[in-house]
Amino acid sequence: MDWISPRRLNRLGMLNMNRRNVDYIARYNERSSYPLVDNKLKTKLAVAEYGVTTPRLLQVVRQQHEISHFREMAEGLGGFAIKPAKGSGGKGITVITGRDDDNYIKASGARVAAPDLERHLTNILAGLYSLAGSPDVAIVENLVESAPSLAKFSYQGVPDIRIVVFQGYPVMAMLRLATKASDGKANLHQGAVGVGLDIGTGRSLNAVQFNRPITLHPDTGLALENINIEAWEDMLEMAARCYEATGLGYMGVDLVVDANEGPLLLELNARPGLAIQMANGRGLLPRLRTIESLKRPHFTPRERANYAMNVFGAL
Numbered sequence: 001m002d003w004i005s006p007r008r009l010n011r012l013g014m015l016n017m018n019r020r021n022v023d024y025i026a027r028y029n030e031r032s033s034y035p036l037v038d039n040k041l042k043t044k045l046a047v048a049e050y051g052v053t054t055p056r057l058l059q060v061v062r063q064q065h066e067i068s069h070f071r072e073m074a075e076g077l078g079g080f081a082i083k084p085a086k087g088s089g090g091k092g093i094t095v096i097t098g099r100d101d102d103n104y105i106k107a108s109g110a111r112v113a114a115p116d117l118e119r120h121l122t123n124i125l126a127g128l129y130s131l132a133g134s135p136d137v138a139i140v141e142n143l144v145e146s147a148p149s150l151a152k153f154s155y156q157g158v159p160d161i162r163i164v165v166f167q168g169y170p171v172m173a174m175l176r177l178a179t180k181a182s183d184g185k186a187n188l189h190q191g192a193v194g195v196g197l198d199i200g201t202g203r204s205l206n207a208v209q210f211n212r213p214i215t216l217h218p219d220t221g222l223a224l225e226n227i228n229i230e231a232w233e234d235m236l237e238m239a240a241r242c243y244e245a246t247g248l249g250y251m252g253v254d255l256v257v258d259a260n261e262g263p264l265l266l267e268l269n270a271r272p273g274l275a276i277q278m279a280n281g282r283g284l285l286p287r288l289r290t291i292e293s294l295k296r297p298h299f300t301p302r303e304r305a306n307y308a309m310n311v312f313g314a315l
Contacts, residue, residue: 013283015274020250024288028167028249029270036246037268038131041085041139047265050245052238054265055081055258056142067121070140071114074104079143082120084129086136090185092129094120095158097143107156107184144264147257153177153227155219156184161197161229163236163253164272164284168243168301170236170253170308171287173197174279175204175227180219188275193217195224196280200313202232206281233305235263240301242268287312 015024036042044054058080059073074080078099084092094117095107103111121138123129130136146158153159157178164172174194178184181191188194193214196205204227207214216223229235239253242265252272258264277283290311298304 013285014277015284017274020274024250025271030247033247034270037248037251037270039085040083040267041137043268047242047245050241052241052245052265053261055144057139058142059140061121061125061138064122064125067118070118070121073140081141081143082117083139083141084124084136085139086130086134088131090187092124144256145259147230147259149230150257153217153220153222155179157186158256160186160266161235161255162272162276163239163255164276165239165243165251165253166288166291167249168240169291169304170199170239171291171312172276172280172284173199174276175229177217179209194275194279195227197229198314200309202229203227206279208278211275211278230257231263233309236305236308237301238263238265240304244301
């Protein structure tokens, strides 16, 4: 962040990590809700009751002996994703996009044999990718096919949308685009592009890579200034519904736009990072304080989404 002075950061209302941890995460997030969002399987089951759609669940592998059913389940599939239920930061996720005789084709184009995928499932169960290395569960989900209007901007990986939700209100959003540097993953710390989104319209505002401003995607070469997210109001309402589903007052909601299914929830994060501010070129604090000062909160997800669009749009 050396391209913005500390004085300007304060003027922009930037939320720092200490204040995030103490004033927002510790204050508004009940510890009892953490296991729900730290486990992708529990998240899927919980949000389904509140009308939030997620990628279709194909298989749950809880025990070593269940791995033997994996090949049979995957036989007729064109693609799927294997995920550790308690993984974080994208670790342990393997995305298969096709088949080549007895081999599976990964999103990177590399080929992998079925025994290798079965070993990967074994490693997931052993907790290789889980928080604190605890034993885990593997979930196999339907492959997300990104909407072409967004997929063209990303390098290999599926672009996703991070929305910070505070007390049920969407307060800031960004689009994350994979790059060659990020190895096809939408991880800003590894070099993915973050594109700030206008809460009011879903249009791109600003873009950064490694916290530095850019105007073109480094690999696709496409301009990042006129991106428009379809079904934006629906996505904000979906993010707002996650408040009722989890009870978490401060969280990150990660969504994708599937070409066939529309908006889908990928995962929730009880400790969302702060790079979203750099992508937007503005700070979270003024928006968080606006919500904290509300005398009469809005009780439905749609009302909260509409309020956010009206109040935080183009700010």
